[in-house]
Amino acid sequence: MSNKMWGGRFASAPDAIMEEINASIDFDRELFRQDIAASKAHVAMLAETGIVEADDAAAIGRGLDAVLAEIESGRFTFSRALEDIHMNVESRLTDLVGPAAGRLHTARSRNDQVAVDFRLWVRDAVDALDGQMRDLQIALVDRALEHASAVMPGFTHLQPAQPITFGHHLMAYVEMIGRDRGRLADARRRMNECPLGAAALAGTSFPIDRYKTAIALGFDRPTANSLDSVSDRDFALEVLAAAAICATHLSRFAEEIVLWTGPFFGFLKLSDKFSTGSSIMPQKRNPDAAELARGKTGRILGALQGLLVVMKGLPLAYSKDMQEDKEGVFDAVRSLSLCLAAMTGMTRDMSVDVARMKATAGAGYATATDLADWLVRRLGLPFREAHHVTGKLVGVAAAREVGLEDLSLADMRSVEPRIEQDVFDVLGVEKSVASRTSYGGAAPDNVRAQAESWRARLAAEPG
Numbered sequence: 001m002s003n004k005m006w007g008g009r010f011a012s013a014p015d016a017i018m019e020e021i022n023a024s025i026d027f028d029r030e031l032f033r034q035d036i037a038a039s040k041a042h043v044a045m046l047a048e049t050g051i052v053e054a055d056d057a058a059a060i061g062r063g064l065d066a067v068l069a070e071i072e073s074g075r076f077t078f079s080r081a082l083e084d085i086h087m088n089v090e091s092r093l094t095d096l097v098g099p100a101a102g103r104l105h106t107a108r109s110r111n112d113q114v115a116v117d118f119r120l121w122v123r124d125a126v127d128a129l130d131g132q133m134r135d136l137q138i139a140l141v142d143r144a145l146e147h148a149s150a151v152m153p154g155f156t157h158l159q160p161a162q163p164i165t166f167g168h169h170l171m172a173y174v175e176m177i178g179r180d181r182g183r184l185a186d187a188r189r190r191m192n193e194c195p196l197g198a199a200a201l202a203g204t205s206f207p208i209d210r211y212k213t214a215i216a217l218g219f220d221r222p223t224a225n226s227l228d229s230v231s232d233r234d235f236a237l238e239v240l241a242a243a244a245i246c247a248t249h250l251s252r253f254a255e256e257i258v259l260w261t262g263p264f265f266g267f268l269k270l271s272d273k274f275s276t277g278s279s280i281m282p283q284k285r286n287p288d289a290a291e292l293a294r295g296k297t298g299r300i301l302g303a304l305q306g307l308l309v310v311m312k313g314l315p316l317a318y319s320k321d322m323q324e325d326k327e328g329v330f331d332a333v334r335s336l337s338l339c340l341a342a343m344t345g346m347t348r349d350m351s352v353d354v355a356r357m358k359a360t361a362g363a364g365y366a367t368a369t370d371l372a373d374w375l376v377r378r379l380g381l382p383f384r385e386a387h388h389v390t391g392k393l394v395g396v397a398a399a400r401e402v403g404l405e406d407l408s409l410a411d412m413r414s415v416e417p418r419i420e421q422d423v424f425d426v427l428g429v430e431k432s433v434a435s436r437t438s439y440g441g442a443a444p445d446n447v448r449a450q451a452e453s454w455r456a457r458l459a460a461e462p463g
């Protein structure tokens with residue numbers, strides 16, 4: 001039997017392999033809510049413009065509600081022979097409503113249908129991800145305020161660089177997630193135009209009102225070019241790009257949790273709720289959630305790459321290649337959502353060994369820059385020369401395997417005779433960090449002010 005939706009000129013059914021490669025229902029059923037909402041808006045508009053009789057439109061509207069209820073309650077039978085969500089819904093609608101159901105597809109095509117459904121889905125996903133990113137920011141800000149003055153080593157090249165505070169470190173991620181949210185918001189603004197009514201590619205001869213459907217579906221306006229409307233998936237690409245960058249941020253934080261919960265760093269501990277054991281090594285506590293957040297970044301980055309490659313050689317307008325747009329996006333959104341939840345959970349769960357952090361904050365001569373700055377400030381040395389003098393002093397201390405603060409004044413003077421006793425005032429890690437008062441610097445007062453301002457900003461956001 002040929003396809004009942006488009007089989008008019010077909011004498012036989014498709015080959016089994018044709019059906020298998022063609023069908024998208026196994027994954028695009030995910031769009032059922034959006035598909036039905038868009039159809040309801042479309043048929044209401046068809047009635048208001050007099051293209052379809054009010055009675056038929058009302059019957060179709062009721063039928064669509066019934067289909068929605070069937071799918072939601074798990075009573076709906078999806079059919080591969082009907083290819084995709086659009087034809088599965090319409091076919092069931094025909095069972096329920098009779099031939100009048102056939103009027104729903106007036107002045108539209110599956111090309112604009114899938115374009116609008118997918119946009120609606122991606123828009124919902126953006127809103128949900130944004131809420132989760134906000135939750136993570138709130139958790140980070142809470143912990144940053146708690147540890148605004150907890151001194152820890154700051155690293156470059158993963159070598160001890162200068163003391164910072166744990167709060168300062170966490171606030172760095174608040175800024176990153178803030179920009180991730182900004183990227184999603186930009187993408188949302190651009191995507192919020194409705195492609196419905198572009199029909200197959202050229203628009204339609206029916207007197208449709210595209211503003212009506214656009215507004216009914218929460219879009220700002222209809223898209224302006226029918227060809228573009230059914231051809232592009234840049235809205236999905238933008239969201240994938242934003243997701244990929246966010247996942248990359250989360251992955252770096254996850255990597256730090258992996259490192260810092262290990263005994264060599266020993267800065268953090270995850271509770272039993274966020275640790276797993278080993279089946280052979282009884283002593284193990286593994287940070288699997290952090291490792292998986294780091295690992296899932298791979299598939300999110302892959303989804304962006306995958307869709308870019310699908311799109312790159314396609315002539316306008318629609319080609320069936322574009323059916324490959326959905327699975328990667330669904331998977332990337334699901335994965336990022338899980339990663340965000342896990343990172344938020346771990347941020348709230350982790351206990352912080354402030355004593356251990358502080359004890360290691362001065363390791364590797366992390367206050368050497370403070371010494372160099374003292375030489376500049378007090379003795380008026382050019383920074384390059386101060387750097388050189390400090391380097392020599394670090395050499396002396398390293399040869400004796402002691403810290404800079406353990407050198408005597410005489411040791412100091414053997415390298416630079418003008419050094420005074422008060423040089424020791426800048427060599428403690430607490431003093432070092434407290435002196436970083438430049439805007440955006442690591443000083444505890446700065447960190448507290450920054451965290452308080454974010455807290456207020458996040459609290460003022462709607463929702």
Ligand code: ARG
Pocket residue numbers: 024028083084085110111114318320322323
């Ligand atoms: N299942 C299709 C997709 O996801 C819907 C659009 C089909 N359009 C077409 N001209 N065959 O892209």
